[in-house]
Amino acid sequence: MKNTKLFILGLAGSFLLNSCSNDDDTLPELPDGDYREGVLISNEGSQSAGTVSFLDAANTSIENNIFETVNANMDLGKFVQSVFFDAENAYIISNGSNLITVVDRYTFEFKGQVDSGLNIPLFGTTLNGKAYVSNVADFGTSDDDFIAVINLETLEIEETVVAGTYLSEVKEANGLIYVEGAAYGTGNSIEVFDPASGTFIKSIPTNSALNSFEINGNNLFALSSAELEQIDLSSDAVVSEIQFSENLTGAKNLDIENGSIYFTSGTSVYQLNQDFTEEPTEALLSYESTSDFGQMYGFEVENGFIYLSDAGDFASDGTVRIYTLSGDLVNEFTAGVAPNGFYFND
Amino acid sequence: MNKNLYLLFALIFCVCNAATAQTDSINWLDEVRLSDVKLKKFSTGQHIIELSDSLLQKNQPQLTDVLNFTTPIFFKENGRGMVSSPSFRGTTAAQTAVIWNGININSQLNGQVDFNTINTTGYNEISVRGGGGSVVYGTGAIGGSVHLNNSISFKNKNEHNLLLQYGSFNTIDTRYNFKLSKRKWSLNLALSRNSSDNDYDFPNGAENLNGEYFNNAVNIALGYRFNSKNILKIISEIYDGERHFSLIRPSENRTKYQDLTTRNLLEWNSKFSEFDQTLSLAFIGEEYKYFPNIDSQNFSFGSANNFIAKYDLDYKLNEEILFNAVLQNTYTEGEGSNLDDNERNIFSAALLGKHYLNDDFQYEAGIRKEITSNYKSPLLFSFGALYKITDFYSLKFNTSRNFRIPTYNDLYWASAGNPELNPETSLQAELGNQFSFNEFEAGLTLYYNDIRDMIRWLPGSDGVWRPGNEDEVHIYGMESYFNWNKKIAKKSLLMTNATYAYTFSRNTATGRQLIYVPYHKLTGNISFQYHRFKPFLQFIYNGSVYTRTDYSENLPGYLLGNIGLAYTPDRERKWELGARINNILNTDYQNVEDRWMPGINYNFYINLKF
Numbered sequence: 001m002k003n004t005k006l007f008i009l010g011l012a013g014s015f016l017l018n019s020c021s022n023d024d025d026t027l028p029e030l031p032d033g034d035y036r037e038g039v040l041i042s043n044e045g046s047q048s049a050g051t052v053s054f055l056d057a058a059n060t061s062i063e064n065n066i067f068e069t070v071n072a073n074m075d076l077g078k079f080v081q082s083v084f085f086d087a088e089n090a091y092i093i094s095n096g097s098n099l100i101t102v103v104d105r106y107t108f109e110f111k112g113q114v115d116s117g118l119n120i121p122l123f124g125t126t127l128n129g130k131a132y133v134s135n136v137a138d139f140g141t142s143d144d145d146f147i148a149v150i151n152l153e154t155l156e157i158e159e160t161v162v163a164g165t166y167l168s169e170v171k172e173a174n175g176l177i178y179v180e181g182a183a184y185g186t187g188n189s190i191e192v193f194d195p196a197s198g199t200f201i202k203s204i205p206t207n208s209a210l211n212s213f214e215i216n217g218n219n220l221f222a223l224s225s226a227e228l229e230q231i232d233l234s235s236d237a238v239v240s241e242i243q244f245s246e247n248l249t250g251a252k253n254l255d256i257e258n259g260s261i262y263f264t265s266g267t268s269v270y271q272l273n274q275d276f277t278e279e280p281t282e283a284l285l286s287y288e289s290t291s292d293f294g295q296m297y298g299f300e301v302e303n304g305f306i307y308l309s310d311a312g313d314f315a316s317d318g319t320v321r322i323y324t325l326s327g328d329l330v331n332e333f334t335a336g337v338a339p340n341g342f343y344f345n346d
Numbered sequence: 347m348n349k350n351l352y353l354l355f356a357l358i359f360c361v362c363n364a365a366t367a368q369t370d371s372i373n374w375l376d377e378v379r380l381s382d383v384k385l386k387k388f389s390t391g392q393h394i395i396e397l398s399d400s401l402l403q404k405n406q407p408q409l410t411d412v413l414n415f416t417t418p419i420f421f422k423e424n425g426r427g428m429v430s431s432p433s434f435r436g437t438t439a440a441q442t443a444v445i446w447n448g449i450n451i452n453s454q455l456n457g458q459v460d461f462n463t464i465n466t467t468g469y470n471e472i473s474v475r476g477g478g479g480s481v482v483y484g485t486g487a488i489g490g491s492v493h494l495n496n497s498i499s500f501k502n503k504n505e506h507n508l509l510l511q512y513g514s515f516n517t518i519d520t521r522y523n524f525k526l527s528k529r530k531w532s533l534n535l536a537l538s539r540n541s542s543d544n545d546y547d548f549p550n551g552a553e554n555l556n557g558e559y560f561n562n563a564v565n566i567a568l569g570y571r572f573n574s575k576n577i578l579k580i581i582s583e584i585y586d587g588e589r590h591f592s593l594i595r596p597s598e599n600r601t602k603y604q605d606l607t608t609r610n611l612l613e614w615n616s617k618f619s620e621f622d623q624t625l626s627l628a629f630i631g632e633e634y635k636y637f638p639n640i641d642s643q644n645f646s647f648g649s650a651n652n653f654i655a656k657y658d659l660d661y662k663l664n665e666e667i668l669f670n671a672v673l674q675n676t677y678t679e680g681e682g683s684n685l686d687d688n689e690r691n692i693f694s695a696a697l698l699g700k701h702y703l704n705d706d707f708q709y710e711a712g713i714r715k716e717i718t719s720n721y722k723s724p725l726l727f728s729f730g731a732l733y734k735i736t737d738f739y740s741l742k743f744n745t746s747r748n749f750r751i752p753t754y755n756d757l758y759w760a761s762a763g764n765p766e767l768n769p770e771t772s773l774q775a776e777l778g779n780q781f782s783f784n785e786f787e788a789g790l791t792l793y794y795n796d797i798r799d800m801i802r803w804l805p806g807s808d809g810v811w812r813p814g815n816e817d818e819v820h821i822y823g824m825e826s827y828f829n830w831n832k833k834i835a836k837k838s839l840l841m842t843n844a845t846y847a848y849t850f851s852r853n854t855a856t857g858r859q860l861i862y863v864p865y866h867k868l869t870g871n872i873s874f875q876y877h878r879f880k881p882f883l884q885f886i887y888n889g890s891v892y893t894r895t896d897y898s899e900n901l902p903g904y905l906l907g908n909i910g911l912a913y914t915p916d917r918e919r920k921w922e923l924g925a926r927i928n929n930i931l932n933t934d935y936q937n938v939e940d941r942w943m944p945g946i947n948y949n950f951y952i953n954l955k956f
Binding site: 047048049073077078096097098099115116118119120137138139140141313315316317337 | 595644894938
């Protein structure tokens, strides 16, 4: 897609030059770097450090292990969990090494790291020069899970705020930080953190065993393996819900794209409209997994494509597949060990 | 193989040529009464490597160090002194049985033994037998078995032995042995403490952080002989250890792990007419605590108590035919942070027979069946034969069906255990050739092993890891060894031994070699006694191992060598001073990805007998 766009721009440019002989034609300046306009794929790793792969925007080629390629003799640490961005940088979280590695998001050159004060970090987001990162701390208790507020200039943790519940996925919306009040299948709330006051200002109850959530405008969508809820953020009231039948087990990976709701169950992807009243009867697509394990380890819908990954046996490289929104396979690649997330670098 | 390896071969060759005579450092003492007499009687067609206590003293006290340089077993070590698990004949960590005085001590929780949590000070002898042994030793004896034995002696003896050793990384090793025996009774006491800061440098300049460890062990063996036909034995040991688990990166949480193991055996042996019976009662306790962050007091734990009652009856029909029946009941109770309280009871019966057809041919056969409500127990069998074709050549054959039962973790892990698991089973056969001329002995064994229903933990569709009977593995390979001991002059003695193993261990679904199973392993030991000096050289070559099931990553092979010198200053040989240089080639090596082992390092010791 990158080349096509350049080609069109070139055509347009020559047309403009030819027709007007005007010398103030300006091509929009694209930032430098090999990894602009494409998809970053986080690979958890297993026995050794996790990695990041890069899939080009046209979904035609993949480059694995880009961090170690660009930055010789360095690695990202154990269990690459997730990636978040600000305008210039990508922040790569490794939960097994208590590390956040900061790289230029387009060149992937190493810029720094947050390497003290974290305690099993999972997810993060940025807002106004700060990052907000969820930490599990002790696995055995939900009492000490905390949000680390990180100054992105100094890469130091400014403060840590304990939530009192399990914490995992973090999203920014409407100037607030929404944190999934559940981890590893336990917990039933969304915790709302106000960056201005540096405190949790409220807890929105959801269905139990929450595993993913999305915010779309003033609506919160909360998915657990057995239930999907829509919650109105102005009243925190449940406005609609579906209890899944036996046909839909192990629902996870909620994502909303262009007004449609997507999620997975087993090796199938399902789609729903936002004004849902009952569960979808037919899968949008299904794929064959060589083992019954590590299915749909990563899942995202973006720019008209469905991206999913399969972690195989967790001791060898996993696969990623790209489908159209109508469920046709576009391409399939081998990524790193246990690919778990897709991040769109545009 | 690399240049260093060839250099070592060249060195061995030179040393061998320069020398000529023999005695045996690895043999059985006559007066001893081992608890594990079965090993001698019922190993027809199999090869046993025997390591004497003098050999044990030459190495670090951990079982990993003792076996790494003397056997074909490959060890996966998460850094020096950290968790160490074996791969014997291409099998997985829980498929090597560790037998303590005849009792199987593999963990009830995970089925394995961490070979860095066995301090060898207390044992008089360690034997290693390749191949199946479930008929006699039960679960886990698939790749082979390691036997830790205390012997009881009724010779007049009053002997103290103190070994003090200091080495790099502030490693302190203290061992004290006391043997006191008379005609009627015998006492053997061993105390040891081993500790290390373990702060060695990695090849990339970083330091091994949070790797410190210590362990204390006490081992007592008491024997009382009522008369020539009745002997009572009590063997008891406690192992208490704490290890911090070393970090890969400084930002990681610092963790530590504590083990407390107790092993107790009461055994009464009596003989009457053609019968020889042994009644044993054993209690084996294991307990661990894992601290995921040493800054916090929180920990997870697991413990299992194992009560064993065993009755073993030998019947000698005549000089040629021996029958043996073993009844055993094992009751286990286990609990842990992630395990509900659970108990299980396993009753087993085994019947063995051995026939010495003539001086040159002997064979044996055995069957075993277990009765338990926890899993479906297969009928196990073994058959072995030995045929001495000429004075210098013997042919051996052994075939057996063996198993590994699901562990407590497999069955009962909170919300993930799978009570429907079946045991892993193995059907195997081996053909051995043994050659001996004078002071030279060599052997070559070819084997095949078909293992089914291998238990593997994998994450399910809901993200929870669960065990299942997943894999089928076919293993074939070759093990070879030679021992050559030569007395060169009156006070000079050369001892050499070497092993080489080739292992092809294939997952049938993928057709690929199992990860962390090298194709090649070579070990060698050369020691020389010249008057009061004893120089020695040890080396191993471990071939490359795959670390991913799709072969996308591997760890390179490496050659590792140690040299040492011992000197006895006094004529009575009551003192010995020694020094060792470990990893003399300063090889950068790993057994597990990202887990560097130390470079060149040193030990000094003084060994005092009084």
